[in-house]
Amino acid sequence: MTKTGRIKVALVGAGGWGYQHARVFAARDDVDLCAVAGRTEKRTKDRAEQFGMRYYLDIQRMLEAEKPDLVSLSLPNMGHYEPTLAVIRAGYPLLVEKPLAFDMNEAETLLREADARDLFFAINFNHRYAKPVQMAKDAIAKGRLGQLVFATWRFGGEGGWGGHPHANLIETQCHGFDMLEYLCGPIASLGAQMTDITGKGFSTMALSLKFANGAVGSLLGSYDSSYAYPGAHRVEVNGTEGRAVIDDTVKRYVFHQVGEETGEIWEAGYFNDHQREFHRSFDDHLDHLLDCFMRGEEPPIHASAGYRALALARAAIESYETGRRVDVGDERLGSSS
Numbered sequence: 100m101t102k103t104g105r106i107k108v109a110l111v112g113a114g115g116w117g118y119q120h121a122r123v124f125a126a127r128d129d130v131d132l133c134a135v136a137g138r139t140e141k142r143t144k145d146r147a148e149q150f151g152m153r154y155y156l157d158i159q160r161m162l163e164a165e166k167p168d169l170v171s172l173s174l175p176n177m178g179h180y181e182p183t184l185a186v187i188r189a190g191y192p193l194l195v196e197k198p199l200a201f202d203m204n205e206a207e208t209l210l211r212e213a214d215a216r217d218l219f220f221a222i223n224f225n226h227r228y229a230k231p232v233q234m235a236k237d238a239i240a241k242g243r244l245g246q247l248v249f250a251t252w253r254f255g256g257e258g259g260w261g262g263h264p265h266a267n268l269i270e271t272q273c274h275g276f277d278m279l280e281y282l283c284g285p286i287a288s289l290g291a292q293m294t295d296i297t298g299k300g301f302s303t304m305a306l307s308l309k310f311a312n313g314a315v316g317s318l319l320g321s322y323d324s325s326y327a328y329p330g331a332h333r334v335e336v337n338g339t340e341g342r343a344v345i346d347d348t349v350k351r352y353v354f355h356q357v358g359e360e361t362g363e364i365w366e367a368g369y370f371n372d373h374q375r376e377f378h379r380s381f382d383d384h385l386d387h388l389l390d391c392f393m394r395g396e397e398p399p400i401h402a403s404a405g406y407r408a409l410a411l412a413r414a415a416i417e418s419y420e421t422g423r424r425v426d427v428g429d430e431r432l433g434s435s436s
Contacts, residue, residue, distance in 0.1 A: 105131040106389065109167035111158055111182055113137035113146040116196065117173040119378055123385050124171065125150045130389075136161040158182055162189050169219070169392065172196065176270040177262050180205045187212045192219035194388065194398075198270050199405025201263055203413060206406045213402065221388055221398030222405040224277045228383040230374045231352035234365060235282060235336060235343040238354055245340025245357075250283050250316040254332045255303075258322025264300035265416055268293075272304070272320040273408035279308070279316060282336055286411060287311040288426045291418040297323050306415055307424075349377050 108124050110117065113135055124132045134153040137143030147154035155161035162170070170186045171194045172179070180200050186193050187209060199222060200206040213220040226232060238244060252275040258267055280286060288309045293301040303323050308316035324331065334345040344353040355362035367375035373382070387399045414425045 105129050106392070107131045107133050107165070107168045109133055109161055109165050109170050110135040110152075110173070111137075111161075111170060111186070112173035113139075113143040113154075114173065114175070117146070119381055120171050120173045121146060121150045121152075122378075123382050126382075127385075127389070133167060134161050134165045158185055159189070162186070162191060167191065169194065176266070177201065180209070183209055184212065187216065187218060187220075190216055190218070192392070194221045194223060195402060195405070196223050197405055197408070198273050199402055199409060201269055201409075203409060206409050210403060210406055219392055219398055220402040222400055222402045223381065223384060224274060224400050224404060225380040225384045226274045226278055226348055227281055227400065228380040228387070229345075229349045229377070230367070231345040231349065231365065232278065232282075232334075234352045234354075235334070235345055238341070238343050239282060239336065239338075243341050243354070243356075244336060244338030244343060247283055247310070247312060247314040247336065247338045249314055250279055250308075250310075250334070250336045251319075252279055252317070252334050253319045255319070255321035255324030255328075256326035256331055257324070258299065258302060260299050264295070265412065266300055267302050267320055267322045268304055268415060269409065269412045271322070272318060273405070273412065275318045275320060276408040276411040277404055278334065279318065280407070282334075283310050283312070283314060283316065285311045286316075286427055288424050289411070289414055289418060290424040291415040293419045299323070301419070304415065304419075306418075349375060349380065 106129060108130050110120055124130045132150060132152050134155060135143060135147050136155045136158045140156060143154045143156060170191045172183060172186065173196045174182055176198060179195065183195055199209065254272065254275055286308050290307045291304060293304040295301050299322060303321040306318040308318060310316060330346065332347050336343045341354060341356045352365040353362055373379045391398055411427060414427045418425045
């Protein structure tokens, strides 16, 4: 903590989503955003000047010079492991972007090394903090849907090769695995179909799911669609007493009781820009995260949730390659909320 009682935060990553990390921390009165480390001098220097912080081209040098209270990392999806491990081994609490890793052994190493140092280790599954998702979670918790019977997730947009044949499944549909388990409980087994017809790896997939509570589900994900299409993202959770629908993550929440043609609808009002904007779900996650950090508690979304999403993705790959349904345990390394 600084002498003023503010949390000293250093960033790793000066790219597009790294801007969002800089934005959310810089906007807070209780944070001293001190520095950013990046790979290229011009981009990193420009980001530092934009937010009034110092810049470095070496993570270790930044940590030694700044000694932050918290490190926040936003890097290219395939480049997470080594920088994250370096921050952990230096002994700093951290927030990382999804995916935690592409390799299970690397994900296990990150969690074990952080656990050995008793580090605060959070991951940014910010979709959970969208208003429609929070409303669906509340309705399920209050029993308004009754016994859950099925759930569907569909998320499709543009995407490239990404350097990995299962990039879409691991780096984007991790949000789907996380949200479906957040709303419906653990997935017990799954089966997978995938296609590589567009030459961008297995860029579209359809998964069938069985939840531990007996409900079934589906996940359809694609890099062969467009985020410009209305309804690029849709979640439906159906129970014996009602149904909840989430449209485009932040756009709309709809609830119907069973047998009722009239339902309840939430959409952000005219002046409610905050909850209309997807990026602001990160602001809401950070509010909760820093409150937990200040209290010395576990993060609201522990990095082990990233390990879980990767385990489910790997099970989907195994199912596709073997042509069989794969049972999935509820193993989670480290702690999880």
